[in-house]
Amino acid sequence: MxxxxxxxxxxxxxxxxxxxxxxxxxxxxxxxxxxxxxxxxxxxxxxxxxxxxxxxxxxxxxxxxxxxxxxxxxxxxxxxxxxxxxxxxxxxxxxxxxxxxxxxxxxxxxxxxxxxxxxxxxxxxxxMIPEDAQPVTLEPAAASNKIFLVHGRDEAAKNEVALFLRNLGLDPIILHLRPNSGRHLLTKFREEADGANFAVILMTPDDVGGIAGADVQPRARQNVVFELGFFIGKLGPAHVAALLKSNVEKPSDFDGIAYISYGQGTSWKTELAREMHHARIPFDASAVLTA
Known part of the structure; x- marks a missing residue:
């Protein structure tokens, strides 16, 4: 700090x-x-x-x-x-x-x-370079292909989304698969997040909750909602997409990001690819429909 x-x-x-x-x-x-x-x-x-x-x-x-x-x-x-x-x-x-x-x-x-x-x-x-200095060619910075994948307890959904990203030539960051290297969890999360240029938030109905006295609704895990807010603040809404499975409750305070219905079929893939393309994330567009 x-x-x-x-x-x-x-x-x-x-x-x-x-x-x-x-x-x-x-x-x-x-x-x-x-x-x-x-x-x-x-x-x-x-x-x-x-x-x-x-x-x-x-x-x-x-x-x-x-x-x-x-x-x-x-x-x-x-x-x-x-x-x-x-x-x-x-x-x-x-x-x-x-x-x-x-x-x-x-x-x-x-x-x-x-x-x-x-x-x-x-x-x-x-x-800032002295006039008599030898010229140095500055190559454009390569856009990062690292995508932070936030997920809950649905292993099958996590694996499907990760496989889709890999088939596009992207490198999904899945926190629990990264080495700890002696880091505390929050330190590990922040350092791994620094390498990502886009975040995919997989919101699956792993928990339930609601207003006191009202019926409970399927919700994503609290850590998933926290990380959604973290990446909106860090990367900006245009670099965050949320995949919502079945009837999971959509957070009310996070407008401006892409909410994509995740389930059977491939429409979620094309919608997610569209959002990443809009955010100028480099990937193999020809693989979207076959990944």
Missing amino acids: AVGNRHVDLAKALREAKEAAESAGSLEWISAASAVAHLKPHLENSAHAAKMRICEFAYDKLIRAKARRYVVGDAIRDDVALPHVFWWAKGHAALTQNWPTGSFSTYINDTEHRAFGVLFPRKDIES
């Missing part, structure tokens, strides 16, 4: 960041990992030095940054230009960092700020 905090005019900083991003017109944005890879060869091949330099330049308003999802306390916004004060720690302990996934967090005005899917303009990163 971030350990620092300070008080700033956040509204002004957000407004300045938005104006800076919009004034440049159309920009090509690259991932945080790509930015480090591009800058590293010019800093004695040090990834640490590249990360520090990017944080310093962003804090000094010399480069711009945006987040696919920006969470301030309980408020969630998508596609937000990050204020320069977000980078105040200049790469030190007060800024929690995960450069491979572009996830960062810090505290501003006594409130936690979390940024997911952070991007930088290619031209801004290139401007």
Whole structure:
């Protein structure tokens, strides 16, 4: 967790960041990992030095940054230009960092700020390279083929969905099949989730529940509902799809994501493939109807 905090005019900083991003017109944005890879060869091949330099330049308003999802306390916004004060720690302990996934967090005005899917303009990163440096070709970052599969107690359904994803050339992350490596369960979950670019939530009627005094309804397990909310916050609604089996109750507070009826037949496969295609997940589309 971030350990620092300070008080700033956040509204002004957000407004300045938005104006800076919009004034440049159309920009090509690259991932945080790509930015480090591009800058590293010019800093004695040090990834640490590249990360520090990017944080310093962003804090000094010399480069711009945006987040696919920006969470301030309980408020969630998508596609937000990050204020320069977000980078105040200049790469030190007060800024929690995960450069491979572009996830960062810090505290501003006594409130936690979390940024997911952070991007930088290619031209801004290139401007940090000395003019006499040898050119380095920056390859576009490959989209992750890892899909986090959240499931309940229905082993047959879990195996069917996992097989479908594998047949499309995707790599389903099933938490209990991953090595523990000495990690506590929550740490393991968060670290494995960092590698995923899309989440499939398999909601099967494993439990029952309802309002006190009313009839109970089939529900997904509590951990499944929790992880549904986690991935909506982490990846954004467009990168989450829920498969609902039979008459399982649909959570009322998670609108905006794709709810797909799962059962006999193959329609759920085409619907799920459509959602992943919309989220720009690379997969073998020719295998959808045969997987």
